[in-house]
Amino acid sequence: MTRILAVLAALVIAAAALAGWFFFWPAKLIQVQPSPNQPTGPALIARGAYLTTAADCESCHTAPGGKPFAGGRAFKLPFGTIYSSNITPDADTGIGKWSDAEFVRALHQGIGRAGEDLYPALPYTSYALLATDDVLAIRAYLATLRPVAQQPPANTLGFPFNQRFVLRAWKLLFMPTQPWQPSPERDAQWNKGAYLVEALAHCGECHTPRNVMFAMKRSEKFAGAIVDGYKAYNITPDAETGIGRWPDAEISAYLATGHAPGHGGASGGMAEAIKFSLGRLPQEDIAAITAYLKTVPPQRSTLSPAADPHPVTLASAGPWSPGPDGGADPIGLRIFASACASCHGWDGSGRQTGNASLRGARSVNDVGGANVIRTVLQGVAVTSPTGAMPAFAAAYTDDEIAAVANYVIGHFGGKSGRVTAKDVKAARN
Numbered sequence: 001m002t003r004i005l006a007v008l009a010a011l012v013i014a015a016a017a018l019a020g021w022f023f024f025w026p027a028k029l030i031q032v033q034p035s036p037n038q039p040t041g042p043a044l045i046a047r048g049a050y051l052t053t054a055a056d057c058e059s060c061h062t063a064p065g066g067k068p069f070a071g072g073r074a075f076k077l078p079f080g081t082i083y084s085s086n087i088t089p090d091a092d093t094g095i096g097k098w099s100d101a102e103f104v105r106a107l108h109q110g111i112g113r114a115g116e117d118l119y120p121a122l123p124y125t126s127y128a129l130l131a132t133d134d135v136l137a138i139r140a141y142l143a144t145l146r147p148v149a150q151q152p153p154a155n156t157l158g159f160p161f162n163q164r165f166v167l168r169a170w171k172l173l174f175m176p177t178q179p180w181q182p183s184p185e186r187d188a189q190w191n192k193g194a195y196l197v198e199a200l201a202h203c204g205e206c207h208t209p210r211n212v213m214f215a216m217k218r219s220e221k222f223a224g225a226i227v228d229g230y231k232a233y234n235i236t237p238d239a240e241t242g243i244g245r246w247p248d249a250e251i252s253a254y255l256a257t258g259h260a261p262g263h264g265g266a267s268g269g270m271a272e273a274i275k276f277s278l279g280r281l282p283q284e285d286i287a288a289i290t291a292y293l294k295t296v297p298p299q300r301s302t303l304s305p306a307a308d309p310h311p312v313t314l315a316s317a318g319p320w321s322p323g324p325d326g327g328a329d330p331i332g333l334r335i336f337a338s339a340c341a342s343c344h345g346w347d348g349s350g351r352q353t354g355n356a357s358l359r360g361a362r363s364v365n366d367v368g369g370a371n372v373i374r375t376v377l378q379g380v381a382v383t384s385p386t387g388a389m390p391a392f393a394a395a396y397t398d399d400e401i402a403a404v405a406n407y408v409i410g411h412f413g414g415k416s417g418r419v420t421a422k423d424v425k426a427a428r429n
């Protein structure tokens with residue numbers, strides 16, 4: 001009974017929010033002006049190029065194998081697929097005809113040119129924190145790109161998710177209404193890091209857990225979340241489940257290259273963020289991000305496992321031999337020996353390249369194996385030019401991938417893996 005009442009109350013609140021939002025909806029375009037500090041000419045374009053990289057617009061707005069910024073990348077949601085837009089300056093299929101005010105409105109309020117509400121797959125809950133000058137600089141840079149005439153495929157969302165106006169109530173509840181405000185008590189490096197993490201690089205969009213309404217939980221900021229099936233781990237300074245024990249140099253190395261000694265390599269969305277964005281940023285930006293992350297409130301996470309760099313299973317392993325635990329899982333062991341050991345070795349240090357080291361990696365310490373399964377299925381193409389990992393989805397059955405996943409969790413993490421063929425099947429879809 002109380003549950004029914006709670007649901008009714010929630011519906012009434014939602015309806016009221018919806019009505020309120022319609023009344024206050026800023027249908028009128030807000031005219032925008034650059035501030036007197038905004039650079040002009042080539043300096044403006046250079047600033048815009050830098051900001052476009054830091055905000056990682058390219059990775060979402062480029063289809064696999066497609067032309068940069070021409071859109072068409074698919075985002076699969078539980079209720080259908082949406083496609084990113086063409087943001088090259090093509091007049092008909094891109095944003096060539098958009099005014100500056102329309103562009104700022106899209107990033108700050110999530111509203112398209114015709115006034116339609118955009119899906120938060122465009123991370124405007126973070127971009128709303130961008131300074132207007134910076135949005136205008138991004139716009140100026142995008143206008144210098146070569147126009148590409150390419151219409152992205154139509155979205156396939158079913159009712160009611162194809163009713164864009166429903167997003168208005170959501171935005172009323174969950175959108176920041178002010179750009180990011182620097183904190184006068186903190187130094188310039190901290191403020192730079194905060195702006196990068198919160199607004200531009202939108203780390204929280206992947207690393208902050210979401211509530212039932214799919215909004216980021218402010219009280220659990222950066223505590224870790226699931227993105228495309230991968231665990232985007234806890235990045236708060238919690239010692240066990242977060243990055244509290246990582247020295248600054250390790251955090252910076254991981255963010256700039258996807259690798260740090262004693263930790264696994266970056267795969268999934270993190271590998272992409274590094275390829276298109278973080279890996280292209282100047283060293284002082286990486287240092288600022290690192291400094292800021294060290295100051296966010298620590299959160300203990302149930303999603304992120306603690307990582308043990310010295311499991312007993314590795315104590316007697318050598319680069320060429322698994323040592324006595326080798327017999328634990330014959331199928332997993334056999335697959336690892338034939339398909340994986342040539343790159344990864346047996347002692348966790350990574351045989352061909354330190355980039356393939358697995359000792360201390362969060363992924364192999366997670367008994368559910370979310371990231372191990374996906375890395376084996378999809379490979380890692382992007383962060384390691386010197387030693388990428390091939391995809392094994394076509395090479396092995398679900399049972400075999402479950403066996404090898406449990407083997408690496410057992411051998412490199414020293415834990416009993418619980419990966420089943422069903423988990424692998426689910427990850428394939």
Ligand code: HEC
Pocket residue numbers: 052055056057058060061075082083084085086087094095103106112113117118119120121122123127138
């Ligand atoms: C995480 C993925 C992601 C990132 C990062 C991203 N976008 Fe998008 N963007 C999308 C998707 C998906 C859409 C389509 C949304 C819809 O149809 O409602 C979109 C839509 C847009 C639109 C509306 C275009 C139109 O024709 O209606 C603009 C403008 C835009 N993005 C610009 C940017 C810029 C500039 C950046 C970087 C500052 C950026 N986006 C970063 C995913 C992303």
Ligand code: HEC
Pocket residue numbers: 258264265266267271335336339340341342343344353355356357358361362363364371372375376380382383384387388389390392404405408
């Ligand atoms: C051609 C070399 C190569 C082969 C073969 C290979 N890997 Fe990898 N693997 C790598 C490299 C390099 C990385 C680090 C990738 C990166 O992040 O840049 C990696 C990463 C990983 C990770 C860490 C992912 C994470 O998120 O921490 C796991 C687990 C893994 N491999 C398991 C396997 C298994 C199991 C096999 C065999 C089925 C295998 N690998 C075969 C090179 C290889």
Ligand code: HEC
Pocket residue numbers: 196197201202203204205206207227230231232233234235242243251254255263264265266267268269270271273278289293362363371
């Ligand atoms: C598109 C989603 C996405 C974005 C954006 C993103 N991350 Fe990640 N991040 C991930 C995923 C997924 C992993 C796990 C990678 C793995 O297992 O290989 C990860 C891993 C990490 C790790 C390693 C944690 C560990 O314990 O091994 C750090 C540190 C990190 N991210 C920091 C950041 C920071 C800082 C930002 C913003 C500047 C950021 N990430 C933006 C998805 C993302």
